[in-house]
Amino acid sequence: MHPRPAAPVQYRDANSRSSQVSSLFFGSPELVGTSIPYAKGTEIYGENEPAEYLYKVLRGTVCSYKILSDGRRQVERFYFPGDVLGLEAGSDHQSSVEAVSDCTLLIVKRSIVLSVAVRDPEVARQLWSYTATELNSARNHATLLVKSAHERVAHFLLETARRLSANDIQLPMSRQDIADYLGLTIETVSRTFTQFRDHAAIELPTSRRVVIRDQGALGFLNS
Amino acid sequence: MHPRPAAPVQYRDANSRSSQVSSLFFGSPELVGTSIPYAKGTEIYGENEPAEYLYKVLRGTVCSYKILSDGRRQVERFYFPGDVLGLEAGSDHQSSVEAVSDCTLLIVKRSIVLSVAVRDPEVARQLWSYTATELNSARNHATLLVKSAHERVAHFLLETARRLSANDIQLPMSRQDIADYLGLTIETVSRTFTQFRDHAAIELPTSRRVVIRDQGALGFLNS
DNA sequence: CGGCGCCTTGAACCAAGTCAAGCTCTGTGG
DNA sequence: CCACAGAGCTTGACTTGGTTCAAGGCGCCG
Numbered sequence: 094m095h096p097r098p099a100a101p102v103q104y105r106d107a108n109s110r111s112s113q114v115s116s117l118f119f120g121s122p123e124l125v126g127t128s129i130p131y132a133k134g135t136e137i138y139g140e141n142e143p144a145e146y147l148y149k150v151l152r153g154t155v156c157s158y159k160i161l162s163d164g165r166r167q168v169e170r171f172y173f174p175g176d177v178l179g180l181e182a183g184s185d186h187q188s189s190v191e192a193v194s195d196c197t198l199l200i201v202k203r204s205i206v207l208s209v210a211v212r213d214p215e216v217a218r219q220l221w222s223y224t225a226t227e228l229n230s231a232r233n234h235a236t237l238l239v240k241s242a243h244e245r246v247a248h249f250l251l252e253t254a255r256r257l258s259a260n261d262i263q264l265p266m267s268r269q270d271i272a273d274y275l276g277l278t279i280e281t282v283s284r285t286f287t288q289f290r291d292h293a294a295i296e297l298p299t300s301r302r303v304v305i306r307d308q309g310a311l312g313f314l315n316s
Numbered sequence: 317m318h319p320r321p322a323a324p325v326q327y328r329d330a331n332s333r334s335s336q337v338s339s340l341f342f343g344s345p346e347l348v349g350t351s352i353p354y355a356k357g358t359e360i361y362g363e364n365e366p367a368e369y370l371y372k373v374l375r376g377t378v379c380s381y382k383i384l385s386d387g388r389r390q391v392e393r394f395y396f397p398g399d400v401l402g403l404e405a406g407s408d409h410q411s412s413v414e415a416v417s418d419c420t421l422l423i424v425k426r427s428i429v430l431s432v433a434v435r436d437p438e439v440a441r442q443l444w445s446y447t448a449t450e451l452n453s454a455r456n457h458a459t460l461l462v463k464s465a466h467e468r469v470a471h472f473l474l475e476t477a478r479r480l481s482a483n484d485i486q487l488p489m490s491r492q493d494i495a496d497y498l499g500l501t502i503e504t505v506s507r508t509f510t511q512f513r514d515h516a517a518i519e520l521p522t523s524r525r526v527v528i529r530d531q532g533a534l535g536f537l538n539s
Numbered sequence: 540c541g542g543c544g545c546c547t548t549g550a551a552c553c554a555a556g557t558c559a560a561g562c563t564c565t566g567t568g569g
Numbered sequence: 570c571c572a573c574a575g576a577g578c579t580t581g582a583c584t585t586g587g588t589t590c591a592a593g594g595c596g597c598c599g
Contacts, residue, residue, distance in 0.1 A: 159459060167459055182448030187455065210440070214433070217440040224447045225405030231454035232410065236382060236390055238461040239499035242587065268546065276462035281587060283547055300546055300595085465555065491578065504555060506579055523563085523578055540599105547594070555585090562579070569572080 124209060124216070126201040131155075131192040139189045144181045146200040150174050153196020154265040157188040158273065168274035170230055171266065173256055177223050179203070194265040238276050245275040246285040247311040250295065250303060260305045268300075347432060347439070349424040354378075354415040362412045367404045369423040373397050376419020377488040380411040381496065391497035393453055394489065396479055400446050402426070417488040461499050468498040469508040470534040473518065473526060483528045491523075 210217040294310040517533040
């Protein structure tokens with residue numbers, strides 16, 4: 094794990110696997126999954142572990158990350174309900190994934206999806222399509238990391254608001270998670286939030302709740 | 317194009333399309349390509365243009381990039397001989413691509429590859445596999461962009477040496493290209509090269525030629 | 540009420556950017 | 570063969586945005 098304060102309660106109750114079932118890939122009723130709850134802070138899988146399952150977020154938020162050689166944590170992506178993760182073309186996971194909040198994931202065996210993909214071109218196309226979505230996301234993320242702190246934080250807020258379809262966001266992640274995602278320190282993230290609030294671009298009713306007041310100002314502050 | 321000095325000679329001689337032919341995807345002799353030469357500095361395709369072809373580098377170097385809102389250019393990746401590019405899952409290109417040096421590319425119609433993929437699972441798997449390679453590359457690139465200038469330049473040198481399978485590298489790209497790839501300025505790239513030379517980690521016989529002397533020092537200077 | 544995460548704020552510092560010369564190749568024309 | 574011009578690269582001096590280090594505040598839960 095990362096070099097931070099002690100991890101919170103970690104459990105993964107195998108008995109709580111419900112029999113809830115849902116199709117992960119459209120048009121392929123044979124591909125069903127099992128939904129599993131994870132507590133906030135739980136590691137869902139680790140870098141270099143064999144990629145046994147694909148996951149779909151049903152409830153809550155998870156993030157994928159890598160630990161850098163200097164011990165810092167680089168968050169690659171936050172996954173919200175509806176997002177698919179764990180989709181590696183190689184046999185091992187390239188990143189670690191953990192639950193940012195309490196969440197429920199739908200899992201399906203990777204080996205089954207792969208064998209279905211051999212005879213069903215539509216499933217094969219979706220594997221490709223999900224990977225391409227991740228690729229676009231990774232490239233946009235890289236693009237973010239060369240911009241100023243203001244731009245990074247503004248982009249993060251607008252992007253998160255868009256993905257959660259709300260102007261009034263309840264942030265599931267900590268300042269540290271945001272800082273690790275944006276390649277900044279928590280102090281810089283915090284100061285930038287404060288500046289946006291002081292310029293009336295956002296409201297901060299609590300530290301985890303953000304109301305986007307002036308979308309244009311956030312776009313404009315990107316200077 | 318990007319806000320830089322005038323572009324050099326740009327041509328794309330349609331008549332020079334040779335009849336040379338080669339299989340792009342193994343095991344699918346129906347997928348053959350045409351090789352086309354591009355002069356240094358030529359744009360091969362632009363962001364948001366329809367993705368009509370897939371490309372494989374036969375000779376020379378190309379790079380993909382995006383132009384940021386502030387006018388800066390962010391280079392996403394350098395492609396060397398053997399690399400495949402232009403592989404978008406959507407119908408439009410997500411980045412621009414230009415010839416870093418004079419080069420020859422093998423092109424094949426995207427629509428043909430896609431239709432073959434529907435009936436040939438192996439071709440479908442390769443589409444996915446190439447995209448996954450790009451994804452890993454993009455994530456590693458993002459990881460680079462949060463490190464120090466020393467680390468970025470050292471990583472660039474080691475990575476380039478590895479990909480070109482040589483400790484004595486003839487750099488096809490300018491300092492500006494490297495700076496845009498690493499999210500630094502040309503001055504910082506230049507100074508860092510000089511520091512590596514002064515610490516005997518590399519030799520710089522000419523500005524475009526780098527000999528890796530002390531691979532460990534480059535890894536270690538990452539501090 | 541008290542303790543502990545988490546977040547914010549302040550002050551000092553530093554790595555990388557900016558601005559401004561100057562150098563080094565390379566090609567061209569007198 | 571040399572002079573010159575221009576592009577690309579290097580170097581120096583100064584500035585600055587973001588980090589670091591160090592307190593202090595807030596809110597939640599026992």
